[in-house]
Amino acid sequence: HFFGAFLFSGFSDFSFFLPVRLVSIGRGTALAETLPHNCGCCCLHPRARMSQAEEENVKVAVRMRCFSQPELDAKATRIVRMEEFDKGSRTIVKNPSSSDEKKFELDYSFQSFSPAETGAGRFYTQEDVFETIGRPLMVKALEGRNITLFAYGQTGSGKSYSMLGKEGQPGIIPLICDAIFKDIEEQKKKGPPRPGATIDHKVDIQVVEIYCEMVRDLLVDRKTWPPGGLEIKQLPTGIGVKALRRPCTKYAHIAEAIKTADQNRAVGAHALNSESSRAHTIYTVTYERTTKDGKDAKPYSVWSRLNLVDLAGSERTDKAKTAGQMQKEGIAINQALSHLGDCIKNLSEGKTPVYRNSKLTRLLQGSLTDGKVVMIAAISPASTCYDETISTLEFAKRIKKVKIKSKMNVTADPVARLQKEIDERRTELQKEIDELREQLRAGGGNPAVKEKLRKALDALNEEITQLEGALEQGVHDMEASSGDKMQDYMNAAKSKTSGGVSCKDPKDITLPHLRNLNPDPRLSETLNYEIESGMTTVGRYDPENPPKFELNGKGMKKDHAKITFDGQHVFIMSDTPHARVLVNGRPVGGEGYKELLHNYRVWLGGNYAFRFVFP
Numbered sequence: 001h002f003f004g005a006f007l008f009s010g011f012s013d014f015s016f017f018l019p020v021r022l023v024s025i026g027r028g029t030a031l032a033e034t035l036p037h038n039c040g041c042c043c044l045h046p047r048a049r050m051s052q053a054e055e056e057n058v059k060v061a062v063r064m065r066c067f068s069q070p071e072l073d074a075k076a077t078r079i080v081r082m083e084e085f086d087k088g089s090r091t092i093v094k095n096p097s098s099s100d101e102k103k104f105e106l107d108y109s110f111q112s113f114s115p116a117e118t119g120a121g122r123f124y125t126q127e128d129v130f131e132t133i134g135r136p137l138m139v140k141a142l143e144g145r146n147i148t149l150f151a152y153g154q155t156g157s158g159k160s161y162s163m164l165g166k167e168g169q170p171g172i173i174p175l176i177c178d179a180i181f182k183d184i185e186e187q188k189k190k191g192p193p194r195p196g197a198t199i200d201h202k203v204d205i206q207v208v209e210i211y212c213e214m215v216r217d218l219l220v221d222r223k224t225w226p227p228g229g230l231e232i233k234q235l236p237t238g239i240g241v242k243a244l245r246r247p248c249t250k251y252a253h254i255a256e257a258i259k260t261a262d263q264n265r266a267v268g269a270h271a272l273n274s275e276s277s278r279a280h281t282i283y284t285v286t287y288e289r290t291t292k293d294g295k296d297a298k299p300y301s302v303w304s305r306l307n308l309v310d311l312a313g314s315e316r317t318d319k320a321k322t323a324g325q326m327q328k329e330g331i332a333i334n335q336a337l338s339h340l341g342d343c344i345k346n347l348s349e350g351k352t353p354v355y356r357n358s359k360l361t362r363l364l365q366g367s368l369t370d371g372k373v374v375m376i377a378a379i380s381p382a383s384t385c386y387d388e389t390i391s392t393l394e395f396a397k398r399i400k401k402v403k404i405k406s407k408m409n410v411t412a413d414p415v416a417r418l419q420k421e422i423d424e425r426r427t428e429l430q431k432e433i434d435e436l437r438e439q440l441r442a443g444g445g446n447p448a449v450k451e452k453l454r455k456a457l458d459a460l461n462e463e464i465t466q467l468e469g470a471l472e473q474g475v476h477d478m479e480a481s482s483g484d485k486m487q488d489y490m491n492a493a494k495s496k497t498s499g500g501v502s503c504k505d506p507k508d509i510t511l512p513h514l515r516n517l518n519p520d521p522r523l524s525e526t527l528n529y530e531i532e533s534g535m536t537t538v539g540r541y542d543p544e545n546p547p548k549f550e551l552n553g554k555g556m557k558k559d560h561a562k563i564t565f566d567g568q569h570v571f572i573m574s575d576t577p578h579a580r581v582l583v584n585g586r587p588v589g590g591e592g593y594k595e596l597l598h599n600y601r602v603w604l605g606g607n608y609a610f611r612f613v614f615p
Contacts, residue, residue, distance in 0.1 A: 054405070054406045055403055055405045056406070057401065057404075058374070058375060058400060058402045058403075059107045059133065059373070059375070060375050060377060060396045060397075060400045061106070061108035061109070061129075061132075061374065061375070062082070062089075062091045062106055062108065062376075062377045062396065063110040063112055063129070063158065063377070063378050064082065064091075064110070064112060064120075064379050064380075064381050065157065065158035065161070065378065065379075066112065066381070067113075068380070071380065071384055071385070074382075074384050076382035076384045077382070077383045078382070079093055079094045079095075079096055079386060079389075080094075080113075080120070080379065080389065081111075081119055081120050082109035082110075082120065082121030082122075084109060084122060088105060088106070088107055089106060089107065089109035090103055090104065090106075090109065091103070091106065091379075093386070093389055093390060102393075104393045104396065104397060106377075106397070108132060108133065110132075112124050112129075126169050126170060126172075129162065130172050130175040133149075134149075134176050134179075135176075135179065137149060137176065138176050138179050141287055141304040142180070142287065143302075144302040144303060144304050144408040144410050145304055145371060145406045145409070146304050146305045146306075146307070146367070146370055146371030146372070146406070147304065147305075147372045147373070147374075148367035148371055148372070148373045149163075149172065149307070149373075149375075149376070150307075150308075150309035150364075151163050151309070151310060151311060151375070151376040151377075152311055152337075152375055152376070152377055152392065152395060152396070153313060153378035153379060153392045154379075154380070154391075155278070155313030157313060157378035157380055158378045159310060159311065159313065159376070159378045160310055160520075162376050162378060163310045163376075164258070164310065164522060166521060166522070173283055173308045174254070174258065176285075176306065177205075177251055177254040177285060178251045181250055182251075184203075187199065194293065196295070197291065197292065197293045197294065199290070199291050200290045200292075201288070202247070202286075202288040203249075203286065204246055204285070204286050205245065205246050205248055205253075205254055205257045205283065205284065206243050206244065207219055207243075207258070207282070207284075208281075209261075209265065209279040209281045210279055210280040210336065210359050210360050210363070211229075211329070212279075212328060212332045213229075213332055213336070213358070213359050214228060214359075215243075215363070216229055216230065217230060218260070218261035218265065218281070219243070219244045219246055219261065219264075220243075220244050222264055232359060239363070240366075254285070261283075262522050263527060265281075278313070278329050279312055279329075280309065280311050281309070282308070282309050283307075283309075283310075284305060284307050285306040286303070286304075287303060287304050288301055288302070288303040289302045289303070302409065302410050305371075307364070307367045309364070309367075311337070311360075312329075312333045312337075313333070336359070337360075340364070341395060341398070343355060343361050343368065344368075344399045344402060347368060348399070356456065368402075369404065369405075370404070371404065373404055375396065377392050377393060377396040436456055501527045501529060506525075506528065509530060511530045511531055511532060511565075512530075512565060512596075512612070512613065512614045512615070513528045514529040514549075514612055514613075515528055515529075515610060515612075516529075516610060517610060517611055525611065529549050529610070531563055531570060533565050533566070534564070535562055535563070535564050536548045536562070537549070537559060538560050538561040538562070539556060539558045539559050539561070540552050540556045540558050540560065542558045542559075545559070547559070551608055553605055553608060554605060554606035554607055555580055555605030555607070556604065557576050559579075560579045560604060561576075561579060561581050561604060562574070563596075569595055570595065570614065571593045571594065571595050572588060572593065572596055572602065573588065573592065573593035573594070574588060580603070580604065581602075581603070582601075583596065583602055583603075585601070596612045598612065598614040599611060600612045
């Protein structure tokens with residue numbers, strides 16, 4: 001909906017009119033949004049827009065998925081219903097034991113249980129969710145404000161479906177990114193806002209995961225990952241990690257990066273031998289628009305960061321029945337989410353949070369202090385998940401109380417802007433250092449408390465040191481051309497295979513091959529093991545006799561199996577004692593061998609499952 005209202009703003013050197021539009025965000029609600037770029041407002045002098053800071057509470061959307069198969073098997077009943085109002089919504093949860101109801105009044109309630117369900121609330125598709133919360137966030141990003149969108153909830157509550165989606169049903173991350181490039185193309189078709197003016201757009205993406213308190217770059221070959229993960233440090237853009245950024249000139253580049261990240265996660269799941277390689281995944285999209293009003297005019301830029309966070313699910317280990325590596329994953333995930341909860345609680349009470357207690361809160365520190373923030377609270381509808389649903393909604397209620405300021409990122413002098421931000425961060429760090437020193441002086445005789453304070457003080461002093469090189473690195477990054485950045489990306493990302501894995505597009509593979517199977521549908525069939533003519537060996541790492549397909553997980557032996565291809569037929573065999581090889585559930589071993597036909601299932605060792613494909 002558009003209307004012809006104009007907001008008048010006056011400045012000492014000039015005056016102008018600012019066009020506004022009303023953006024529909026579902027069920028009759030609308031937000032007034034400043035029109036982006038070519039409408040005229042984005043191409044105004046930067047001083048005209050720098051003061052447009054906003055402060056508002058975190059927006060919270062609750063989304064209820066359909067029943068899972070285990071819930072259907074348990075004959076669970078739906079205990080959640082939703083109501084919508086002209087402003088806000090209500091999620092109501094019935095206690096299956098007592099029939100008492102708890103009501104949670106939040107910003108949005110998305111019923112994705114069933115379009116045919118009566119009494120549960122209005123049904124929302126992926127596109128509906130995007131139009132309601134995703135598109136308004138995209139408008140804010142193009143306006144020059146940082147945005148953060150994250151999904152929170154128990155394991156299996158539908159977070160990844162909301163954020164990333166599945167085949168034919170893209171989630172909010174791909175939909176936002178696609179809409180950004182559609183907007184850029186639309187502006188290119190319209191041409192510059194004034195004669196002689198030029199507009200340049202730059203977009204890049206970074207994808208990292210936090211797995212057991214290790215930060216890993218999902219856009220590079222996992223063989224290059226440092227053993228302890230990437231170091232979180234002070235960078236020119238704020239607190240973060242030195243991870244690869246993929247320059248993008250079209251949405252297909254974003255899609256490729258997301259696919260690469262999924263493939264790296266799949267490789268990791270195989271290498272770590274975990275049935276579920278669960279981690280917090282952070283997709284950071286950086287957008288920059290530079291306008292120059294003429295050949296000799298000084299350019300000015302509008303930029304923003306979009307942090308799109310797919311949090312790993314919280315879980316009760318007694319209910320999940322996890323052990324070993326999965327239990328370690330679960331403990332690390334729960335601890336990180338607990339620290340995030342502590343930070344949210346402190347922010348909601350106006351206290352200063354401690355972000356250093358986990359890698360997750362450190363990386364989200366900037367997101368929780370500057371920008372527009374929306375959280376999707378993903379919940380199950382099932383009576384068997386009552387406790388987890390209430391816990392998620394209580395967390396949502398707390399984060400709703402948090403107010404965050406959002407400033408517009410506009411500058412005519414990027415170097416001066418960078419210097420200012422670094423100086424501001426140095427002042428903040430110095431204040432923290434002074435407070436810690438005071439606590440040390442008043443800390444009494446408790447050695448444990450003093451040691452903890454000293455470690456925190458050392459970390460702050462290290463950040464001050466890192467700031468010294470941040471300006472130089474930032475200027476270097478600004479001066480690098482798009483071609484240089486793309487070449488850096490290609491050099492770092494050129495190796496996309498490991499242990500015999502090929503990450504080719506399946507339609508480009510002409511040889512028979514094995515495709516990985518994974519309980520997570522996003523990771524399933526993302527890796528291809530091409531079988532060449534002759535004999536292919538499969539087994540654990542062996543420096544003296546390296547296997548073609550290297551699989552190091554549970555139950556795998558050296559020289560575990562052999563696969564032969566004579567140009568027409570593929571056979572698998574194993575003569576290694578206790579080497580588990582199954583084809584369609586039947587064991588193969590000893591002197592036996594089995595021909596593999598198209599779509600046969602193959603199991604190796606304790607955890608590896610594949611589908612055999614013969615193109």
